Amino acid sequence: xxxxxxxxxxxxxxxxxxxxxxAFRAAAGDPRPAYTIAIPPPNVTGSLHMGHALNDTIQDILxxxxxxxxxxxxxxxxxxxxxxxxxxxxxGQLATEGLSKEDIGREAFEKRVWEWRREYGSxxxxxxxxxxCACDYESERFxxxxxxxxxxxxxxxxxxxxxxxxRDVYLVNWCVRCGSAxxxxxxxxxxxxxxxxxxxxxxxxxxxxxTVATTRPETILGDTAVAVNPKDPRYGRHVxxxxxxxxxxxxxxxxxxxxxxxxxxxxxxxxxxxxxPDDWEIGLRxxxxxxxxxxxxxxxxxxxxxxxxxxADEARTAVISRLEQEGLLVKAEDYNHAVSTCYRCGTTxxxxxxxxxxxDMKRLVQPAIAAVEDGRVxxxxxxxxxxxxxxxxxxxxxxxxxxxxWGHRIPAxxxxxxxxxxxxxxxPTACEKCGGPVRHEEDVLDTWFSSALxxxxxxxxxxxxxxxxxxxxxxxxxxxRDIIYLxxxxxxxxxxxxxxxxxxxxxxxxxxxxxxxxxRMSKSLGTGVDPLELIAxxxxxxxxxxxAYMSSVQDVRFSAERIEMGRNFANKxxxxxxLVLQGAEPNAxxxxxxxxxxxxxxxxxxxxxxxxxxxxxxxxxxxxxARVLYRFVWNEVCDWYLEVAKTRLYSxxxxxxxxxxxNLLVLLExxxxxxxxxMPFVTEEIYGYLPQVASGQRPPxxxxxxxxxxxxxxxxxAAERAMEAFTGVVGGLRSAREELGLAxxxxxxxxxxxEEAGAASAIAGLRRAFRQLSGCELVEVISGRAAPTGRFxxxxxxxxxxxxxLEGLVDVERERERLVSKARKAHGEAAKAQxxxxxxxxxxxxxxxxxxxxxxxxxxxxxxxEEVRRQYEERVGGGLPLNEGKGR
Ligand SMILES: [Zn+2]
Ligand SMILES: [Zn+2]
Numbered sequence: 001x002x003x004x005x006x007x008x009x010x011x012x013x014x015x016x017x018x019x020x021x022x023a024f025r026a027a028a029g030d031p032r033p034a035y036t037i038a039i040p041p042p043n044v045t046g047s048l049h050m051g052h053a054l055n056d057t058i059q060d061i062l063x064x065x066x067x068x069x070x071x072x073x074x075x076x077x078x079x080x081x082x083x084x085x086x087x088x089x090x091x092g093q094l095a096t097e098g099l100s101k102e103d104i105g106r107e108a109f110e111k112r113v114w115e116w117r118r119e120y121g122s123x124x125x126x127x128x129x130x131x132x133c134a135c136d137y138e139s140e141r142f143x144x145x146x147x148x149x150x151x152x153x154x155x156x157x158x159x160x161x162x163x164x165x166x167r168d169v170y171l172v173n174w175c176v177r178c179g180s181a182x183x184x185x186x187x188x189x190x191x192x193x194x195x196x197x198x199x200x201x202x203x204x205x206x207x208x209x210x211t212v213a214t215t216r217p218e219t220i221l222g223d224t225a226v227a228v229n230p231k232d233p234r235y236g237r238h239v240x241x242x243x244x245x246x247x248x249x250x251x252x253x254x255x256x257x258x259x260x261x262x263x264x265x266x267x268x269x270x271x272x273x274x275x276x277p278d279d280w281e282i283g284l285r286x287x288x289x290x291x292x293x294x295x296x297x298x299x300x301x302x303x304x305x306x307x308x309x310x311x312a313d314e315a316r317t318a319v320i321s322r323l324e325q326e327g328l329l330v331k332a333e334d335y336n337h338a339v340s341t342c343y344r345c346g347t348t349x350x351x352x353x354x355x356x357x358x359x360d361m362k363r364l365v366q367p368a369i370a371a372v373e374d375g376r377v378x379x380x381x382x383x384x385x386x387x388x389x390x391x392x393x394x395x396x397x398x399x400x401x402x403x404x405x406w407g408h409r410i411p412a413x414x415x416x417x418x419x420x421x422x423x424x425x426x427x428p429t430a431c432e433k434c435g436g437p438v439r440h441e442e443d444v445l446d447t448w449f450s451s452a453l454x455x456x457x458x459x460x461x462x463x464x465x466x467x468x469x470x471x472x473x474x475x476x477x478x479x480x481r482d483i484i485y486l487x488x489x490x491x492x493x494x495x496x497x498x499x500x501x502x503x504x505x506x507x508x509x510x511x512x513x514x515x516x517x518x519x520r521m522s523k524s525l526g527t528g529v530d531p532l533e534l535i536a537x538x539x540x541x542x543x544x545x546x547x548a549y550m551s552s553v554q555d556v557r558f559s560a561e562r563i564e565m566g567r568n569f570a571n572k573x574x575x576x577x578x579l580v581l582q583g584a585e586p587n588a589x590x591x592x593x594x595x596x597x598x599x600x601x602x603x604x605x606x607x608x609x610x611x612x613x614x615x616x617x618x619x620x621x622x623x624x625x626a627r628v629l630y631r632f633v634w635n636e637v638c639d640w641y642l643e644v645a646k647t648r649l650y651s652x653x654x655x656x657x658x659x660x661x662x663n664l665l666v667l668l669e670x671x672x673x674x675x676x677x678x679m680p681f682v683t684e685e686i687y688g689y690l691p692q693v694a695s696g697q698r699p700p701x702x703x704x705x706x707x708x709x710x711x712x713x714x715x716x717x718a719a720e721r722a723m724e725a726f727t728g729v730v731g732g733l734r735s736a737r738e739e740l741g742l743a744x745x746x747x748x749x750x751x752x753x754x755e756e757a758g759a760a761s762a763i764a765g766l767r768r769a770f771r772q773l774s775g776c777e778l779v780e781v782i783s784g785r786a787a788p789t790g791r792f793x794x795x796x797x798x799x800x801x802x803x804x805x806l807e808g809l810v811d812v813e814r815e816r817e818r819l820v821s822k823a824r825k826a827h828g829e830a831a832k833a834q835x836x837x838x839x840x841x842x843x844x845x846x847x848x849x850x851x852x853x854x855x856x857x858x859x860x861x862x863x864x865x866e867e868v869r870r871q872y873e874e875r876v877g878g879g880l881p882l883n884e885g886k887g888r
Contacts, residue, residue: 001581001689005574007539007567011681015129023703024134026074028466035071036474037063038455038504039135040487041143043082044117045089048127050513050521050558051480053531054551057544058478058510058622060133064677065617066475067134068707074471075134076458078141079121083407083447084178084344090116090406106405113406117142127532132540132680134703141458143450144408151457152408152450153425155498160412160423165359165400167412167421171273171280171290172356172399173340176298177347180403181356183446184396185486187349189338196265196335197320200328201226204242204251210235211330213265215337216275217323218315221248221304222293225271227282230256232267246328247319248305257282274353292353312350357401357410357443364493365395371492376502380620381553384484384509391485400446407444414439452490455503473501478508508620512555513547521558534563541679542566548678549626569630570682573675576638577686580664583649588661590669590693592714595659597726597762598644598769600719603663605636606670607714613674614707622678629675637671640727644769665690670708721798722762726770728797729763733774733804736793740810748776749805751792754783759799776804792874806875816876823868823882830861 018024026034037059042052059075067073090113091101101109121142128135141148159165172181197217200209210226226243228235239256252271259282260269273283273290283290293304300307300315307315323329340349369392371377372385379385401410413422417436422428428438453461455477459468473495479488488507495503514520515527522528534543545566550556594600609632616625648660669690672683680703687702699705733750742748754760760781763770767778785801788794791812792803806815833854836842843851872880 001574001578003578005571005682007541007570007681008536010685011130011132011540014681014684015132018134018701018703019129019137021701022138023701024075024136025138026072026136026471028470030072030470032070032072034471034475035063035066035069035073036076036471037074037476037478038076038458038474039078040477040479040483041078041080041141041451041454042124043085044079044121044124044142045082045085046079046124048124048131048531050529050531051510052124053131053534053543054513054547055478055480055510056128056131056133057547058508058551058620059476060131060544060680061548061617061622061625061677062476062478062620063134064680064703065707067703068673068676068705070706072470073134074136076139076141076455076471076474077125077128077133077135077137078143078458079124080447080451081142081144081407083402083404083444084180086113086116087404087406088178088344101405109405130532130535130540132544134680139458143447143454143457147460148450148453148457149408150425151453151461152445153411154462155453155494156408156411156445156449157423157425158498159359162363163360164363165357165423167355167357169353169355170358170397170399171275171277171351171353173349174296174352174354175342175345175347175349176296177345178342178404179296181354181399181401182342182344182349183399183448183486186343187340188343190341191336192339194335194337194339195332197323197332198266198330199246199270199323200330201243201246201270203238203254204244210238210243210254210268211266212268212270214270215335216272216316217319218300218307218312219272219275219293220246220270220319221300221307221315222272222274222291223250223252223270224273224283224288224291225252225286226254227257227260227269227271228254228267229260229262230258232260232262235268246326247322253286253288255282255286255288257285275351277351280351290353294350294352296352296354298350356399357412357445359398359400359449361395361398361493364497365392367496368392368489368492371496371502376505377492377507378505379507379509381509384481384507387481388484388489392489398446400449401443402446403442404444407447408450410441410443410445412441414441448486448490451487452494453498455491455495456499461498472499472503474504476506476508477504478510480512481509484509506620511551511553513550514555514557516558516560518557529558529560534560538563538567539570539681541570541681545569545626545679548622549630550623552623565630566679569634570679572634572638573679573682574686576633576642577668577672577689579642579646580668581686581689581691583646584661584664584691585654585657588658588665588691590665590690591662592666593659593662594714596644596648597719597722597765598641599660599663600714600716601723601762602637602641602667603711603714604716604719605632606667606708607711610670610674610708611710614710617677625678629678633671633675637667640723641667643773644766647769647772672702673705673708676702676705718758719762722759722765725759725797725800726762726766729795729800729802730770730774732795732797733776733802736795736804737775740793740806740815742775742809744775746775746809747771748774748809749779750774750776751779751788751803751805752781753786753788753801753803754781754799755785755801756799757783763800763802779805788874791877793871794874810875812876816872819868819872819876820881823865823872823880826861826864826868827882830858830865833858833861 063073063075173187175182194215196213196215198211198213200211202209223245238254241254242251243254244251271279271282273280273288274292291303293300294312295301298311300310302308307318342349372388411423413428415431415436416439418434420431420433422432431438455474456472459471461468491503519527531543542563546563549562550559613625613628645660645664648656651657672687676683684702752760752763764781770778788803791806793806795802836854869880
């Protein structure tokens with residue numbers, strides 16, 4: 001074993017070995033119970049970011065833990081074709097060649113995308129391997145692969161036939177830049193400074209006008225009503241009348257609708273159903289026509305009259321100047337409001353009317369609500385279940401068509417002769433009505449439509465494969481909160497509809513990793529931390545440990561110290577294991593023999609840690625897994641058990657060496673198994689160095705080993721208590737020796753008063769270790785609270801009091817001086833603090849925090865003084881000679 005742990009070399013070698021022997025391959029039809037996770041498929045254009053790193057660590061911990069538990073585990077892996085993102089990448093690549101996608105045509109463009117994927121699409125999959133993810137890479141899926149496409153067509157046709165999918169003219173969020181509709185969930189909102197324009201509309205048949213306020217005067221051209229609130233007394237007499245749209249001269253009704261906000265602007269609203277979602281709703285309620293004045297290219301169309309051909313921004317300027325000329329603009333005031341923007345490219349969204357495909361969610365949503373209400377799907381933490389239910393109860397139709405070239409093309413065909421629409425899995429050759437030629441729908445489906453099928457389409461559906469039957473429903477989904485609606489909800493609906501069962505049982509919503517200063521991690525803000533750099537700097541185990549350690553149910557701030565802590569932990573584990581493996585007797589068999597109090601203690605602790613950590617894995621409390629294991633391995637196994645064991649490991653007695661070696665080998669093997677899900681590489685590497693056993697049949701890889709059984713027989717509270725006394729006394733004696741300035745070779749003599757039966761048994765039973773670790777010889781153990789005599793330094797620990805004999809060891813005069821000087825200093829501190837606290841002026845003026853600080857200073861000084869007084873009495877004799885002055 002190398003003296004230093006070389007994380008990178010080990011991690012690369014072990015991942016290769018696991019992959020070479022198909023360790024993560026899951027077999028269908030295996031008699032063991034299945035445990036399945038389908039990875040949230042990263043975009044094929046993606047690179048591992050901090051959110052992935054945390055989420056993939058969580059999933060890998062679960063897969064590895066359940067594999068150790070004996071489950072037939074499958075972690076489904078693959079990538080999402082990510083319509084817009086991928087199309088943008090390839091368009092960018094074409095642009096460098098001076099080409100556009102239109103130049104080369106749809107077919108050639110699709111070919112280019114596939115080429116792009118072959119070249120760059122596996123980046124993130126390689127990164128998953130670097131993190132140590134135990135995915136079934138041999139069954140990697142892609143949401144555009146042949147079989148997946150068939151699943152998508154099957155679902156579309158089925159939902160169309162059931163009437164859930166339809167085509168309609170509808171107001172959609174339109175991104176001019178992307179040239180596509182995007183769903184409500186893909187719209188982002190950004191606060192922007194703008195102007196609110198107050199515009200006069202003449203009232204037909206009178207000299208009166210109505211003033212409305214708008215941020216988008218260019219849409220005046222598409223107005224089809226003016227609306228006021230029925231409770232607004234200012235406008236009651238106008239309701240039922242007619243207003244005239246400026247320039248266009250169109251006469252439009254003045255209507256009353258209770259959704260009009262009396263407090264906004266003048267309380268009168270222009271209604272443009274063709275360009276505003278709220279107006280669209282009002283239009284539906286009042287049967288208003290929709291006039292579209294902005295086209296899909298973002299320019300004003302023929303309906304805009306003289307403004308035709310201008311962009312919407314140009315039209316705004318032109319309309320405002322015309323309003324001014326005609327004296328119809330009352331005023332313009334500064335106004336901040338939320339502008340809708342495209343999540344992908346940031347362009348302002350123009351709500352536009354267009355012919356789109358929709359999915360009506362009303363029928364599908366009910367079973368998906370029930371599944372969460374009755375607990376068949378459980379969100380962790382539970383509050384996300386409420387978030388899900390709230391959204392589901394108010395769900396709206398989903399616009400599923402996208403005007404892109406890359407994606408699942410909608411299996412719809414229209415007749416070029418009679419416009420008849422056909423939806424079919426197999427493309428029709430001619431119109432079923434008139435025999436005319438048919439045209440394939442140009443639009444593709446929203447990427448989330450295909451990813452909604454991920455849990456079953458990746459397992460072979462629509463074929464009834466053995467893999468599907470073995471691994472569906474999956475067990476756990478772990479994902480980010482921002483795709484609960486976009487993805488989680490839709491998977492639940494689709495799973496229930498097409499498999500008659502929920503797609504997963506538990507949904508873990510992992511926390512968001514924020515930058516160290518609490519800001520969002522983002523590349524553009526420069527606040528991102530690249531997990532691949534962390535892996536390069538510290539190793540994958542360290543990165544996983546750090547991420548798990550900082551994760552909790554709340555959002556977490558990234559802390560590089562946690563990753564460093566992980567690296568130090570991996571090194572500590574390596575060094576301790578090396579000590580065990582190199583120090584163990586060559587012929588030792590891993591066998592537990594509870595010969596000493598330390599053995600009884602550590603195996604009792606091992607048993608409770610094994611059980612506790614199992615519970616924490618099961619309840620997804622990975623931060624506590626990291627904390628509990630760190631403390632156990634570092635503070636108990638390394639700091640104490642190993643130190644005690646060393647004294648036996650280097651004993652003259654071979655039996656003793658064999659006995660402790662056997663214990664150490666068992667302890668090491670079990671600790672490696674418990675730690676493996678969290679830190680798979682260092683544990684697997686150490687496991688490989690465990691000596692071959694003649695008796696058992698240990699699997700060649702720790703990945704295939706078993707999580708240790710909880711050995712109830714090892715539970716021994718008395719041993720734990722006794723060892724607490726041992727570590728407490730040894731630790732106390734070390735401090736006392738340091739304080740007294742004892743040289744290493746000055747062996748002290750210690751008497752232990754056992755105040756609680758059995759409490760000194762570890763101290764008495766581990767004399768050699770006691771001497772080595774404390775530098776003191778145990779002279780005797782006295783039962784009960786015998787009154788001590790002579791000069792001594794005392795140390796207290798649970799159930800015991802140890803007395804270090806100072807006679808002949810410490811110069812009494814020097815100790816007297818040391819204690820008196822220490823007491824004076826403490827007394828001085830106390831007096832200063834007291835003076836301040838006795839000063840009414842200070843108390844009145846000083847901030848609370850400063851006063852509190854003084855109180856703490858006083859309390860600390862008094863505690864020191866008290867301790868010194870006790871020590872003086874024990875070590876020198878008599879009362880501490882200190883002129884304490886007056887005041888107390
Ligand atoms: Zn866009
Ligand atoms: Zn036809």
